[in-house]
Amino acid sequence: MTRTLCKHCTIPVHAGDVCTFCRNYVPPVRTPETDDYLQAAVVKIDSIRTDVNTVIRELPDDTPMFAIVDIVNALWNLRNAAVCLDKATDALVADAVAVGRHE
Ligand SMILES: [Zn+2]
Incomplete structure (x- = not known):
């Protein structure tokens, strides 16, 4: 079946x-600005990721390994945050389109 x-x-x-x-x-009710705010957040996160990547490259050779691990984990979480916000934005837009079809 x-x-x-x-x-x-x-x-x-x-x-x-x-x-x-x-x-x-x-x-x-979703205002058009919702997408703008979420996209702006993604841009800010990407900017922060760029800054932190610069910091990692400039760290001295004797930097404690666990400090580097924490920074890399932070970068990973920032990347995931950007991905989640992108997915949420896509879902909001798709939902608005789907609901618009029912009306
Ligand atoms: Zn369903």
Whole structure:
């Protein structure tokens, strides 16, 4: 037996191709500035990553290894933050487009 999945959230549905939650979901009102703020945050994070990368390259040879490990971990977390904000922005834009289609 093939299960049909909701085309928005991929949970199994018993009828149609949209689950009850997605059919009735009304997203919060989103102003166009939301995308701008999130994109600006990503730009700031990328700028910080560039600065920290410069710091790493200029560290003396006798820098404690665990300090370098902490800095690299911080860079990794900053990168993940930028990726998450990008994904969230994409989801907000896609959701706005999907909801616009139902109206
Ligand atoms: Zn759904």
